[in-house]
Structures are given as structure tokens and as C-alpha cells.
Amino acid sequence: MKRISDIDEMIRTCAAIRSEGKSIGLVPTMGALHDGHRSLLKIARGRCDILVTSIFVNPSQFGPNEDLAKYPRQIGKDCALCEAEGVDIVFMPLPNEMYVEDYSTWIKVDDVSAPLEGERRPGHFIGVATVVLKFFNIVTPNFAVFGQKDAQQLAVIRRMVRDLNVPVEIIAAPIVREEDGLAMSSRNIYLSTSERKSAPAIFRGLRAASRLFANGEFDASILCRRVRHELSSFEKLAIEYVSLADSLTMREQVNAGDGSLISIAVRTPESGTRLIDNVILGEIK
Amino acid sequence: MKRISDIDEMIRTCAAIRSEGKSIGLVPTMGALHDGHRSLLKIARGRCDILVTSIFVNPSQFGPNEDLAKYPRQIGKDCALCEAEGVDIVFMPLPNEMYVEDYSTWIKVDDVSAPLEGERRPGHFIGVATVVLKFFNIVTPNFAVFGQKDAQQLAVIRRMVRDLNVPVEIIAAPIVREEDGLAMSSRNIYLSTSERKSAPAIFRGLRAASRLFANGEFDASILCRRVRHELSSFEKLAIEYVSLADSLTMREQVNAGDGSLISIAVRTPESGTRLIDNVILGEIK
Numbered sequence: 001m002k003r004i005s006d007i008d009e010m011i012r013t014c015a016a017i018r019s020e021g022k023s024i025g026l027v028p029t030m031g032a033l034h035d036g037h038r039s040l041l042k043i044a045r046g047r048c049d050i051l052v053t054s055i056f057v058n059p060s061q062f063g064p065n066e067d068l069a070k071y072p073r074q075i076g077k078d079c080a081l082c083e084a085e086g087v088d089i090v091f092m093p094l095p096n097e098m099y100v101e102d103y104s105t106w107i108k109v110d111d112v113s114a115p116l117e118g119e120r121r122p123g124h125f126i127g128v129a130t131v132v133l134k135f136f137n138i139v140t141p142n143f144a145v146f147g148q149k150d151a152q153q154l155a156v157i158r159r160m161v162r163d164l165n166v167p168v169e170i171i172a173a174p175i176v177r178e179e180d181g182l183a184m185s186s187r188n189i190y191l192s193t194s195e196r197k198s199a200p201a202i203f204r205g206l207r208a209a210s211r212l213f214a215n216g217e218f219d220a221s222i223l224c225r226r227v228r229h230e231l232s233s234f235e236k237l238a239i240e241y242v243s244l245a246d247s248l249t250m251r252e253q254v255n256a257g258d259g260s261l262i263s264i265a266v267r268t269p270e271s272g273t274r275l276i277d278n279v280i281l282g283e284i285k
Numbered sequence: 286m287k288r289i290s291d292i293d294e295m296i297r298t299c300a301a302i303r304s305e306g307k308s309i310g311l312v313p314t315m316g317a318l319h320d321g322h323r324s325l326l327k328i329a330r331g332r333c334d335i336l337v338t339s340i341f342v343n344p345s346q347f348g349p350n351e352d353l354a355k356y357p358r359q360i361g362k363d364c365a366l367c368e369a370e371g372v373d374i375v376f377m378p379l380p381n382e383m384y385v386e387d388y389s390t391w392i393k394v395d396d397v398s399a400p401l402e403g404e405r406r407p408g409h410f411i412g413v414a415t416v417v418l419k420f421f422n423i424v425t426p427n428f429a430v431f432g433q434k435d436a437q438q439l440a441v442i443r444r445m446v447r448d449l450n451v452p453v454e455i456i457a458a459p460i461v462r463e464e465d466g467l468a469m470s471s472r473n474i475y476l477s478t479s480e481r482k483s484a485p486a487i488f489r490g491l492r493a494a495s496r497l498f499a500n501g502e503f504d505a506s507i508l509c510r511r512v513r514h515e516l517s518s519f520e521k522l523a524i525e526y527v528s529l530a531d532s533l534t535m536r537e538q539v540n541a542g543d544g545s546l547i548s549i550a551v552r553t554p555e556s557g558t559r560l561i562d563n564v565i566l567g568e569i570k
Contacts, residue, residue: 007450015452021304102534104396105414105448110389129390130449137450163390164415165292165422167300249387 032186061127205230236269317471346412490515
């Protein structure tokens with residue numbers, strides 16, 4: 001497994017791979033890899049000649065009051081996991097080389113990035129779209145795999161790829177959960193013991209709403225209320241939103257249908273950890 | 286020579302060319318081709334296996350009060366010129382396929398796009414950067430040729446390409462002028478007879494300033510005043526700006542040096558035509 005930090009070396013390396021007619025699969029990450037990432041790597045590994053993963057804690061997608069500085073970094077452990085999953089190249093660029101001093105170009109995806117996360121994290125999706133497009137241009141992958149856990153991110157990237165005619169296939173990977181249902185996230189390590197114990201209520205709520213839908217309940221307000229109800233036992237939890245929206249456009253829906261997305265963001269009472277989760281209706285019976 | 290309008294067909298065609306190991310050169314245009322464009326095509330023709338030119342009057346780079354509707358369109362004549370210059374593929378996409386109904390992704394290049402044209406034509410460079418990136422993704426050229434006449438556009442595209450790690454080489458082509466010095470432009474046909482007669486004063490001013498510089502005058506205000514002085518005989522001409530700036534950053538300079546750009550925008554008194562022109566100091570003796 002190669003480790004590359006230099007952007008120009010990465011460009012040359014990937015150009016050489018493509019000129020040999022080999023396919024490249026990309027799994028972009030911010031490191032702090034867990035079994036969720038592992039599943040993305042497995043999906044990608046089966047579909048390409050050369051598997052590239054990027055590890056880059058992208059400063060431009062963090063707001064001024066967010067957790068950029070304390071975001072978990074564990075590069076040695078991450079590389080071991082990548083090696084075990086058959087990654088060919090780990091790309092770890094430096095922030096000041098990704099964003100040079102007079103860096104000035106930003107991708108803005110209107111509409112789909114406006115509500116939910118976009119509303120709570122101004123500029124977040126500009127940072128995400130921009131860094132993803134940079135990685136696509138550097139790595140020139142045939143496809144890239146993104147986790148369904150960041151459902152709106154996925155919708156934003158799909159829209160960007162469609163609008164800008166980016167020649168990269170976008171593959172969504174299902175959410176991977178702990179045994180008790182908590183969606184895997186690098187931020188779960190922030191949780192206090194008692195928060196960790198209560199956190200599975202998030203997925204219990206999403207699953208309960210999903211089952212209501214499977215039994216014929218289409219009313220968005222009833223389905224969202226069902227999610228909130230399950231969280232009432234999670235004391236002092238701040239619910240930022242429970243949303244039922246079209247999973248491609250992220251527009252709120254009054255009536256749910258197959259492909260509707262229920263998504264939720266909460267902030268835990270003790271550690272102040274922000275957790276997100278979601279479920280696509282029709283996928284859980 | 287092939288003519289292609291369908292975006293997917295263009296993507297497939299260019300992917301096939303690249304997979305054969307052939308190089309692609311791109312000359313993006315808005316049509317109404319003249320000898321300026323011809324010079325871009327000649328430069329590109331000498332450097333690639335397959336020469337592509339796009340003809341697309343890009344609606345997103347025109348402001349609401351600009352000349353989108355009346356911009357000259359002459360597709361038959363343009364294709365004949367392309368064929369004569371050895372173009373292999375003319376790409377002429379439809380506006381509603383380049384910008385689908387819920388199109389939402391825009392490239393914003395801060396800083397370099399802010400002054401001069403950016404100030405007078407809000408949103409113009411967002412439209413330019415976005416459509417150019419779309420063409421790069423569709424055509425996947427090894428290089429693209431842009432005219433030096435749109436000097437700030439060139440700076441914006443260079444910055445975008447650098448920032449987003451776009452794998453396309455940007456080549457600048459010198460301004461082509463009529464015998465009397467007027468820079469060639471598709472908009473010159475808007476000029477009245479008397480405006481056309483006075484218009485060469487623009488280049489006379491730029492050339493005079495350039496000669497002052499060659500003779501040791503570095504003071505930006507004196508150099509710009511020299512340009513304005515030459516235009517005093519062009520009655521009722523509205524000068525939007527005369528600028529001396531760094532040609533890469535477009536930042537105004539107090540003292541000129543090699544590589545400084547003097548640029549000018551005027552609006553003619555009768556037809557209200559907006560003309561731009563520029564000179565890079567040190568290039569004219």
C-alpha cells in the first residue's frame with residue numbers, strides 16, 4: 001500500500017494508472033475510520049483495479065464553532081485498517097497544499113444544500129462539494145463511494161456531479177450500525193457513558209416510523225412525531241430537526257412515499273455531541 | 286467534421302478518443318466566429334490529435350440587462366470556418382440541456398473575479414467559470430485555448446483550474462486586431478459607422494501607455510491617464526474603467542512592472558456597445 005501526501009505526485013500516479021487502462025475507485029474520508037468506512041472500502045474494492053482512499057480532515061467544511069481542532073485523528077490505525085481492506089493508495093494531502101494561501105474557488109450547490117444540515121451548518125456543503133470535486137480532479141476515479149449516513153451530503157454530491165457533468169459514478173453505501181442500532185460515526189467517541197446508553201433511541205425512532213410507513217401511514221407529521229416520541233426518554237436531548245424529505249431534492253414532503261428520507265439531527269445534553277441519522281422509507285420492513 | 290449537440294453523445298465520443306490515447310484540444314466559443322477565434326483554432330490545431338470547439342451562447346454569463354437575446358448567432362458560417370481550420374468536432378449543446386430545470390451548481394472564484402468586469406457584470410464570472418468547468422468535464426481536453434482579449438476571464442479560469450486541481454492546461458492566445466488596431470470581437474458588429482471609425486483610439490491609448498512604460502514610466506496613474514487622454518477625441522464615449530493590475534491576481538497596482546495588465550472597458554455613445562481591450566506591459570515595445 002502506497003501512502004501519498006504530495007498532490008502532484010498523486011496526480012501523476014493516478015494519470016499513469018488511468019493510462020494503463022486500469023479503473024480507480026475512490027473512498028473519500030476524514031479518517032478516524034470505523035466499520036462504516038470499512039464497508040465503503042469493501043464495496044469499492046470489489047469494483048475497481050486500484051482502490052484509493054483519501055484521509056483529509058477538510059477545514060473548509062467545518063464552521064468556526066465546530067469540532068475541527070478536536071476531530072479525532074489516528075493516522076497509523078487508519079492506515080492499518082486501509083491495508084487490511086486491500087487499499088492500494090492512501091492519499092493524505094496537507095491542508096495548506098489543498099488550500100493555498102490565496103485559494104479562492106468554491107462550489108455552491110443551491111437548493112438541495114439549503115435546508116437541514118445546510119441551515120444549521122452554514123457553508124458546510126460548500127466545503128464538502130469543493131473538496132470532493134478537488135479529489136475527483138486529482139484522483140480521476142471511475143466511481144466514488146459515500147455513506148448513506150450523510151444523506152444530504154450524498155444528495156448534494158449527486159446534484160453537483162449531475163450539474164457539472166463530472167465523469168464519476170456516485171455509489172451510496174448503506175448505514176452501518178452498532179449492535180444496538182446506533183449509526184457508526186467518528187463522533188460517537190465524544191459521547192459520555194450515559195449518552196452512549198441512550199443514543200440507540202435515535203434509530204429505534206427511525207425504525208418505528210419506518211414500520212408505521214410499511215403499515216400504510218404516509219402522513220409526514222405523524223411519521224416524524226413517531227421519531228420524536230421515541231426520543232422523549234432521552235432526557236434533555238436537543239432535537240435540531242426531524243425531517244421527511246425527498247432523498248434526491250431534500251425538499252420536505254407532506255406525504256411520504258418509497259424513497260422518502262426521514263432524517264434527524266440531535267445534540268446530546270452532556271458532551272454536546274451532534275449526531276445525525278436517517279432512514280429511507282421502504283428499505284426497513 | 287462532426288457536429289454534436291447531445292451531451293451524452295459528446296461524453297461518449299470524447300471518452301473513446303481519450304481511451305485510444307489521443308489528445309484533445311478545446312477552444313470554447315460563443316460562436317459569431319472571427320479572425321480572433323481563427324487564431325485560437327490554429328494554435329490548438331498544432332498541439333492535439335483531436336480539435337474540439339464548442340459553440341454555446343452561455344445564458345448564465347449574461348446579466349438581465351445584457352445582450353443575450355441579440356448576441357449574434359450564425360451557426361452555418363461558424364461551422365464553415367471551423368471546417369476550414371481543421372476542427373474535428375463542433376460541440377453545440379442546447380441551453381436547456383446544459384442547464385436542466387432544477388440546475389443548482391455554481392462555481393464562484395473569489396478575489397480575482399471581484400473587480401473590473403466582475404464589478405460591472407455581477408454574476409458574469411460565475412457563469413463563465415461554471416460553463417467552462419462543464420465543458421472541461423464533458424470534453425476532457427488536455428488543454429484549452431482562451432483569448433487574451435478577455436484578460437480577466439483568463440485570470441479567473443487559471444485560478445479556478447489551479448484551485449480545483451482541474452487536469453487541463455490553459456493556453457492564452459494573443460489578441461488579434463483589425464488593421465486599424467481595434468481588437469476583434471463578435472460585438473464589433475453592433476458599432477455604428479462613426480463609432481467604428483473612432484474605436485481604434487482604444488488601442489492607440491493602450492499602445493501609447495505601453496510605450497511610456499517601455500521608456501521607463503512605471504506610475505500607474507500616469508500610464509492610465511495616457512490611455513484616457515487618447516480617448517478624449519472619442520466624443521461622448523463612456524469609460525467604465527482604465528485599470529493597471531497584476532495580470533494573474535487582477536489586483537490594482539500603484540507601480541507597473543513586466544506582466545502588469547492595463548485593461549479598459551468603454552460603452553459607445555450611439556449603439557451603447559460595450560467594448561473591452563487590454564495590453565500586457567512589456568509585450569509591446
